[in-house]
Amino acid sequence: MKILVCIKRVVDYNVRIRVKPDGGGVVTDGVKMSMNPFDEIAVEEALRIKEAGNADEIIVVSIGAKQVQEQLRTALAMGADRGIHVETTENIQPLTASRMLLNIAQSEGVDLVLLGKQAIDDDNNQTGQMLAALWDRPQATFASGLSFDGGKATTIREVDAGLEVLEVDLPAVVTVDLRLNEPRYVKLPDMMKAKKKTIDVKTLADLGVEAAPGVSSLGVRPPEGRQAGKKVETVEELVKELQARGLVND
Amino acid sequence: MDFQLSFEQQMILDYGQNLAQSFGSDYWREQSDAQAFPVELWQQIAADGFLGVMVSEEYGGAGLGMTEITLLMEGMSGAGLPLFMMVVGPTMVLSLLDHYGSDSLKQRYLPAGCSGEKVFCFAITEPNAGSNSMAITTLARADGSGFKLSGQKSYITGADAADYALVVARTTPLKDAARKTDGFTLFMVDLKAPGVTIQPMEIPVMIPEKQCEIFFDDVELGPDEVVGEVDRGFGILFDVLNPERIVVAAMAVGLGRYALKKGVEYAGDRKVFGAPIGSHQGLAHPLAHAHTEIEMAALMTYKAAVNFDQGAPAGAEANMAKYFAAEAAIKAVDCSLQVNGGAGFTREVGLLDLYGLVRLLRTIPVSRELLLNYIGEKVMGLPRSY
Missing domain, CATH: 1.20.140.10 (Butyryl-CoA Dehydrogenase, subunit A, domain 3)
Structure with missing residues (x-):
């Protein structure tokens, strides 16, 4: 089995996000960037699938400026076999990204595409689903468990009512949730090995895709600061207070 | 001049954050409060291949240098894990062995040091020779084909948790040496050997390692335990x-x-x-x-x-x-x-x-x-x- 894992470079989750003064996005200059944490879980899962003898090759792909190669190298250091970098400085939205991934999934002939359920920057939660639709293959999203049997994959999803089990025919798209696994540390010898692994660079034109953003952002602003709270002594007082604010019915 | 870190260097610097996420500040505080060597942390660092940063690949290390261990230590301390045992073992003893040890010494100690199976400390300071290293009096007397080591070391980081110490001793006393820098020899000493006594000192600084005194009383050393050359250790x-x-x-x-x-x-x-x-x-x-x-x-x-x-x-x-x-x-x-x-x-x-x-x-x-x-x-x- 051949696995494609899609990773995105995002502002590190430990960084306190600051909005640019002109409202044109968030500050990324001089800010620590990392692999989207859900994507890291996807890479880890691919490695475990390979280590269990269910995959022969793991390809990692990322879309963006030259710097995304840092995140690809991280994935290679974790143990992925080779990387594909789609180099572009344009604004790439989920539909465009999924078209590129479709091209790669088909040309590489992969059996499984793993993605994070969403990226922590835009929180779109669309790319995996769009890819499955364009590819006309099954999708299982928000996986918190994943196993294989013959040409099928079984996933567990945490839904409101409990655990939902889905079986999909391969090739398929699986997006992963937080509790699927805990990504490994990169070991020093693997960091050294990652240097020697290849990253193929492709352009949008190579993949026959144009950026053509379909959604434009009107502005970004930080959330309103929280107002000071109020302490009440009794339940009656609380109900009264909530009614006065129109938050519960009289 | 280039001030950019390479990919590996950046990852080495970031490694401390990974460790801190797994072990957390509570773990560090508990170990430091008890001055108990953080065995689990040490084993994790070993498993991740970082104890042998400066050791050649053929002996189980990564074959890197000072730049990398410097970044490693900055990153670990920056994540709240300032582990002195990394200074005395991997930085000082293992790298010196890798450079100057005989093949037999390297075979015996380096793979075990890199895997974390054996822990190393470094012993130079004495009660009457701190900054003035020339004044050390711990003496290794020639005895048959080997040596007998006697003397006292103090402020030795982690000696109680270590298996071996790289001991700086005199093989020629200061008064008999032509130059005061002559007559030094470095030995690998098994801290479990007869004649070795280790006494922890009370130093209430919040680190997990104890500082110790080590007493050597006619400890027998084979000729193979010399690192570098006899009398030319300085x-x-x-x-x-x-x-x-x-x-x-x-x-x-x-x-x-x-x-x-x-x-x-x-x-x-x-x-x-x-x-x-x-x-x-x-x-x-x-x-x-x-x-x-x-x-x-x-x-x-x-x-x-x-x-x-x-x-x-x-x-x-x-x-x-x-x-x-x-x-x-x-x-x-x-x-x-x-x-x-x-x-x-x-x-x-x-x-x-x-x-x-x-x-x-x-x-x-x-x-x-x-x-x-x-x-x-x-x-x-x-x-x-x-």
């Missing part, structure tokens, strides 16, 4: 003492960054009279000042490490880095403590614990005054004072 000593200063500087830089992070977070969050306290220059400027000094200290530390790796003289840089980084770290902790107000003194924030530790770094492994003497005399050409 020549290779600075290949451990400069690295020690460089990684201690890196620890100070990391601790400074760790403290400043706590200061900056609090200064941004804490509001008094309607404004975050960090908006007041009375607090912002000391933080900015401390940050600048930590960055300057980091640059000199990197320069010392890179020089060492390139085989260029690194003594001046190592000494300046260690001097300045310790001073910068003290200021960084002090101003973060001040910014945090009363909260800074709580166990949870932990800045008071760091205070004792960074203050220790002004004194060890070599004092501020001796470093300034070296810089004045050896670097600037001022007249000798002692």
Whole structure:
């Protein structure tokens, strides 16, 4: 089995996000960037699938400026076999990204595409689903468990009512949730090995895709600061207070 | 000049964050409170391949150098894990063995050192020979084909947790040596051997390692345990003492960054009279000042490490880095403590614990005054004072 894992470079989750003064996005200059944490879980899962003898090759792909190669190298250091970098400085939205991934999934002939359920920057939660639709293959999203049997994959999803089990025919798209696994540390010898692994660079034109953003952002602003709270002594007082604010019915 | 870290270097610097996420500040505090060697942490570092950073690949290491271990130590300290055992073992003993050990010594000790199976410490200081290493009196007398070792070492980091010590001894007493730097020999000593007694000292600095005294009473050493050449140990000593200063500087830089992070977070969050306290220059400027000094200290530390790796003289840089980084770290902790107000003194924030530790770094492994003497005399050409 051949696995494609899609990773995105995002502002590190430990960084306190600051909005640019002109409202044109968030500050990324001089800010620590990392692999989207859900994507890291996807890479880890691919490695475990390979280590269990269910995959022969793991390809990692990322879309963006030259710097995304840092995140690809991280994935290679974790143990992925080779990387594909789609180099572009344009604004790439989920539909465009999924078209590129479709091209790669088909040309590489992969059996499984793993993605994070969403990226922590835009929180779109669309790319995996769009890819499955364009590819006309099954999708299982928000996986918190994943196993294989013959040409099928079984996933567990945490839904409101409990655990939902889905079986999909391969090739398929699986997006992963937080509790699927805990990504490994990169070991020093693997960091050294990652240097020697290849990253193929492709352009949008190579993949026959144009950026053509379909959604434009009107502005970004930080959330309103929280107002000071109020302490009440009794339940009656609380109900009264909530009614006065129109938050519960009289 | 190129100030960009390579991919591997960046990952090595970031490694400390991974460790801190797994082990957390509670673990570190508990081990430090008990002065109990953090075995689980050590085994994880070993499993991740970082104990052998400076050891050749054929002996189980990564074959990297000072630059990488410097980044590793800065990153670990910057994540709240300032582990001195990494200084004495992987930085000092393992790298020296890799450079100067016989093949038999390397075979016996390096793979076990890299895998974490055996732990190493370094023993030079004595009750009457601290900064003045010439004055050490621990003596290894020739005895048959080997030696018998007698004497006392003090302030030996982690001797109670270690399996072996690299001991600096005299094979020719000072009075019989033609030059005072003659007659030194370095030995690998099994700390479980008959005649070795280890006595922990009480030093209430918040680190998980104990400082110990080691007593040697006619400890038998085979001829194979000599690292380098008999009577000529002094020549290779600075290949451990400069690295020690460089990684201690890196620890100070990391601790400074760790403290400043706590200061900056609090200064941004804490509001008094309607404004975050960090908006007041009375607090912002000391933080900015401390940050600048930590960055300057980091640059000199990197320069010392890179020089060492390139085989260029690194003594001046190592000494300046260690001097300045310790001073910068003290200021960084002090101003973060001040910014945090009363909260800074709580166990949870932990800045008071760091205070004792960074203050220790002004004194060890070599004092501020001796470093300034070296810089004045050896670097600037001022007249000798002692």
